[in-house]
Amino acid sequence: MSIELKNVDYIYDSGEPFEYFALRGISLHIDDGAFVGVVGRTGSGKSTLVEHLNGLLFSTRGDVIVDSDIVRNERAVLAKTRRRVGIVFQYPEDQFFAETIFEEVAFGCRNYGFSKEQVEESVHKAMNTVGLDPERFLPLSPFQLSGGEQRRVAIASVIAMGQKYIVLDEPTAGLDSGSKLAVLTELESLRQTANVTVILVSHNMDEVAEFCKEVVVLDEGTVTFQGSTDAFFRDAELVERTGLELPESYRLARALKECGSTLAVNEGSTDRMLDSLRLCVSDLGGA
Amino acid sequence: MIRLDKVSYQIETSAGAVQVLRDIDLELPDGSISAIVGPNGSGKSTLARLVSGLLRPTSGSVRLLPDGDNQTVADVRPGLDVGLVFQNPDNQLVATTVEDDIAFGLENLELPHAEMVRRVGDVLHLLGLEQFRDYPPHRLSGGQKQKVAIAGVLAMKPSFLILDEATSLLDPTNRREVRQTVLRLNSELGIGIVIVTHLLDEVLVASRVGVLAHGALAAWDSPRAVFSDPAVVELGGLVLPLSARASFLMRERWTDFPLCLTPEEFARATCQLN
Numbered sequence: 001m002s003i004e005l006k007n008v009d010y011i012y013d014s015g016e017p018f019e020y021f022a023l024r025g026i027s028l029h030i031d032d033g034a035f036v037g038v039v040g041r042t043g044s045g046k047s048t049l050v051e052h053l054n055g056l057l058f059s060t061r062g063d064v065i066v067d068s069d070i071v072r073n074e075r076a077v078l079a080k081t082r083r084r085v086g087i088v089f090q091y092p093e094d095q096f097f098a099e100t101i102f103e104e105v106a107f108g109c110r111n112y113g114f115s116k117e118q119v120e121e122s123v124h125k126a127m128n129t130v131g132l133d134p135e136r137f138l139p140l141s142p143f144q145l146s147g148g149e150q151r152r153v154a155i156a157s158v159i160a161m162g163q164k165y166i167v168l169d170e171p172t173a174g175l176d177s178g179s180k181l182a183v184l185t186e187l188e189s190l191r192q193t194a195n196v197t198v199i200l201v202s203h204n205m206d207e208v209a210e211f212c213k214e215v216v217v218l219d220e221g222t223v224t225f226q227g228s229t230d231a232f233f234r235d236a237e238l239v240e241r242t243g244l245e246l247p248e249s250y251r252l253a254r255a256l257k258e259c260g261s262t263l264a265v266n267e268g269s270t271d272r273m274l275d276s277l278r279l280c281v282s283d284l285g286g287a
Numbered sequence: 288m289i290r291l292d293k294v295s296y297q298i299e300t301s302a303g304a305v306q307v308l309r310d311i312d313l314e315l316p317d318g319s320i321s322a323i324v325g326p327n328g329s330g331k332s333t334l335a336r337l338v339s340g341l342l343r344p345t346s347g348s349v350r351l352l353p354d355g356d357n358q359t360v361a362d363v364r365p366g367l368d369v370g371l372v373f374q375n376p377d378n379q380l381v382a383t384t385v386e387d388d389i390a391f392g393l394e395n396l397e398l399p400h401a402e403m404v405r406r407v408g409d410v411l412h413l414l415g416l417e418q419f420r421d422y423p424p425h426r427l428s429g430g431q432k433q434k435v436a437i438a439g440v441l442a443m444k445p446s447f448l449i450l451d452e453a454t455s456l457l458d459p460t461n462r463r464e465v466r467q468t469v470l471r472l473n474s475e476l477g478i479g480i481v482i483v484t485h486l487l488d489e490v491l492v493a494s495r496v497g498v499l500a501h502g503a504l505a506a507w508d509s510p511r512a513v514f515s516d517p518a519v520v521e522l523g524g525l526v527l528p529l530s531a532r533a534s535f536l537m538r539e540r541w542t543d544f545p546l547c548l549t550p551e552e553f554a555r556a557t558c559q560l561n
């Protein structure tokens with residue numbers, strides 16, 4: 001099972017004088033259980049792309065295939081697709097409507113016909129996953145919260161539905177560093193324990209290097225790179241050309257090389273980098 | 288400078304009173320760059336609104352006083368003394384062209400027409416937005432929109448500019464552009480800057496960092512001092528930069544290895560060992 005895009009084009013306002021070619025010839029394959037980053041400058045087509053994955057937008061040409069079903073604007077297919085793919089939109093808090101956080105988070109579960117007990121359980125679990133104390137927060141109005149708290153409620157309301165593909169469109173923009181790390185770590189553990197596939201749209205290259213094994217890089221509606229995150233960040237010129245920046249570990253390795261240090265460290269995740277540094281230091285210690 | 292004396296802020300909710308900020312003492316010197324950090328919900332935006340005069344403290348005072356003069360104190364006039372820029376540029380732009388948007392705040396000042404035109408022209412020039420004068424704001428990139436929002440605030444000629452997570456929705460290129468613009472406003476015009484942020488790059492440009500935790504000021508110190516104290520880092524919802532964690536690791540062998548906050552500093556310190 002997987003998500004696949006075959007030669008997808010998307011044109012906004014197709015046929016109108018102001019039509020806009022937002023995606024061109026996108027082909028992609030996302031395996032079950034992957035943690036994939038989608039990166040690229042503002043306007044490169046990231047949101048347009050991910051909105052195809054659960055049938056919010058339909059390709060102008062080409063196919064979007066989720067678990068071997070082609071996503072089409074037909075009731076049965078759409079219901080199946082949305083049961084499989086959940087999306088946390090960009091600035092999701094703009095769409096809050098319920099009087100309490102409980103109602104906000106429970107909404108999707110109710111739509112899928114969860115029993116009363118299942119709703120209760122899913123809502124509590126999802127709140128814990130995003131680090132909000134259910135006892136304290138569930139009775140409050142979502143409109144009372146600070147921006148970062150609202151973002152976490154929005155993430156909880158998608159996680160609660162238990163879909164196997166979770167797409168998050170810039171979910172950490174505006175979160176404090178501690179919550180950012182906590183939310184992504186929880187998503188990683190959902191991936192490991194429940195084999196959830198995570199598709200993360202992000203402008204934060206440090207979190208992409210830390211959590212995503214693969215990346216899809218978009219530039220003006222086309223895929224300019226798809227493959228291992230490490231291979232992408234090793235190509236500093238491509239990173240620059242696509243309007244992005246190097247994660248700290250890659251900048252650190254490069255700065256060490258440039259000043260001729262004998263410390264050779266591994267880029268990538270924080271642990272990988274610090275482990276290699278620890279080894280270097282103890283080697284030097286022996287000398 | 289702007290001086291906060293024992294500032295507290297309380298809101299009434301259906302569940303009773305909530306103390307959002309408690310006994311905040313702060314001095315923001317003219318022309319200085321400060322950062323405010325803290326976990327989501329710690330009170331940063333509330334503090335930003337208090338400093339800019341949009342909210343009044345429940346107790347304590349927020350006052351403007353000329354540097355070196357403790358006699359002439361005044362209340363902060365929102366917009367005029369302190370301009371505030373928010374996170375989402377789409378919620379701040381109201382008019383149909385960039386020019387009208389920048390003029391919008393000025394309309395209320397009852398300035399002579401010529402003065403208004405001059406001010407709009409000045410800020411367009413200052414922020415490099417001249418070519419977009421007649422553009423509809425929605426056709427601009429996120430970074431450009433945020434610069435238009437900054438321009439609108441600057442046209443009021445405030446002596447301080449507060450950016451409340453103003454770059455957090457931007458991509459890396461736009462973020463860098465806005466940051467450089469703000470630093471230039473500080474160095475060229477002497478505008479005092481307060482940056483509310485979660486981003487390390489933005490904390491590091493400040494000479495002082497205020498760390499808010501549960502509505503109280505847990506620290507008010509240099510970035511290096513803040514990152515040297517694990518308790519403050521934790522309270523502030525911060526994460527140590529990788530370079531700092533690498534520095535601590537180096538200290539296990541070289542006990543006087545400095546605390547480095549950027550890769551470049553770390554590389555330099557490392558090469559001085561050899």
Ligand SMILES: Nc1ncnc2c1ncn2[C@@H]1O[C@H](COP(=O)(O)OP(=O)(O)O)[C@@H](O)[C@H]1O
Nearest residue numbers: 012020022040041042043044045046047048049
């Ligand atoms: N509803 C729309 N109508 C017309 N053009 C749009 C619409 N939404 C997005 N676009 C355009 O499509 C391009 C890609 O947008 P988007 O997918 O939102 O990019 P990203 O998420 O990478 O910032 C942009 O140039 C944007 O202006």
Ligand SMILES: Nc1ncnc2c1ncn2[C@@H]1O[C@H](COP(=O)(O)OP(=O)(O)O)[C@@H](O)[C@H]1O
Nearest residue numbers: 144145146147307326327328329330331332333
């Ligand atoms: N109008 C309000 N009603 C209820 N609670 C509020 C209101 N405004 C702010 N708060 C609460 O005050 C705290 C601080 O909010 P805020 O200043 O926005 O924090 P920050 O900007 O650091 O995320 C939060 O816990 C928030 O929920």
Ligand SMILES: [Mg+2]
Nearest residue numbers: 046047090169
């Ligand atoms: Mg987007």
Ligand SMILES: [Mg+2]
Nearest residue numbers: 146147331332
């Ligand atoms: Mg805030």
